Amino acid sequence: MLADAILKSTLAVKIxxxxxxxxxxxxxxxxxxxxxxxxxxxxxxxxxxxSFWSGGIKELLSYRRYDEFYPSSIAQVVEEVIANFKRGxxxxxxxxxxxxxxxxxxxxxxxxxxxFIYAIVSSSAPFIGLFGTVWGIMHSFHQIGKMGxxxxxxxxxGISEALFTTAMGLFAAIPAVMAYNFFQNKIRKVVSxxxxxxxxxxxxxxxxxxxxxxxxxxxxxxxEV
Numbered sequence: 001m002l003a004d005a006i007l008k009s010t011l012a013v014k015i016x017x018x019x020x021x022x023x024x025x026x027x028x029x030x031x032x033x034x035x036x037x038x039x040x041x042x043x044x045x046x047x048x049x050x051s052f053w054s055g056g057i058k059e060l061l062s063y064r065r066y067d068e069f070y071p072s073s074i075a076q077v078v079e080e081v082i083a084n085f086k087r088g089x090x091x092x093x094x095x096x097x098x099x100x101x102x103x104x105x106x107x108x109x110x111x112x113x114x115x116f117i118y119a120i121v122s123s124s125a126p127f128i129g130l131f132g133t134v135w136g137i138m139h140s141f142h143q144i145g146k147m148g149x150x151x152x153x154x155x156x157x158g159i160s161e162a163l164f165t166t167a168m169g170l171f172a173a174i175p176a177v178m179a180y181n182f183f184q185n186k187i188r189k190v191v192s193x194x195x196x197x198x199x200x201x202x203x204x205x206x207x208x209x210x211x212x213x214x215x216x217x218x219x220x221x222x223x224e225v
Contacts, residue, residue, distance in 0.1 A: 010139055013161045016132035020168040023121045023128075027176045030114050034179070037071065038186045041111075044072035045190070049197055052078070073111065073194050077103040078201060093206045100198055107194065111187045118180035122173050129169015136162030 009017070048069040069075040080103045081096065140158030 009157075009161045010135065012135045013132050013139075013165060016128055016135070016165050017168055019128055020125060020132075020165070020172045023125050023172040024168075024175070027118065027121050027172060027179060030117060031175065031179050034114060034183050034186075038183070038190070041071050041073060041190055044069045045074050045193060048072045048075045048078075052201075073107045073190055074197050076107055077194065077198055081201075081205070093202075096202055096205055100202060104191070104194065104198065108187070108191055111190060115180060115183065115187075118176045118183070122176035122180060125173035125176065126169045129165045129167075129172075132165025132169070133162040136160070136165060 051069075077100060081099055084095075084099055136158045138158075139161065140155040143158060144155060
């Protein structure tokens with residue numbers, strides 16, 4: 001019955017339904033992707049922190065080990081800081097802080113790269129559904145004028161279109177709003193954990209690692225993000 005109603009609906013309503021259905025599929029796909037991604041980030045961050053503080057500095061700062069901790073946000077920041085040491089420059093405490101802040105910003109942007117999609121869907125889907133609602137009601141009035149009567153068989157198709165597009169708009173928008181808030185909280189937790197570790201790491205560098213020989217024996221290798 002629902003499929004027949006959609007097939008018999010007007011072209012404008014079909015387009016609205018297609019857009020909202022696409023929004024819904026996109027949002028749920030991103031939700032599943034982000035749930036898996038943030039679970040891996042948290043897991044690899046914990047593994048990197050444990051390995052970093054329990055292992056030797058020479059072994060743990062080897063660039064060949066970073067791929068083991070992908071997609072750890074902490075590992076990415078540490079890798080870039082060590083890369084600057086490896087370039088052989090005399091790096092001051094302010095320079096270390098600048099590099100860290102820059103990498104934290106890059107990592108935060110990577111973690112937040114899908115948030116704008118949730119925001120767009122949550123803000124636009126109800127209004128797209130509302131457009132379908134208005135169009136369905138207009139269609140009902142058009143049918144009344146065409147048939148010259150206002151029976152249920154005349155207005156029901158248009159009203160059903162209107163109600164269905166409203167429901168579709170909410171069905172797409174509500175998960176998007178919930179996902180945005182949920183993953184925004186996840187991002188805050190990851191960034192907070194990263195900043196806490198980095199503050200300890202920065203303190204270690206400024207005290208012990210300005211020209212440590214361990215850095216000179218490391219072979220650089222690109223860390224993909």
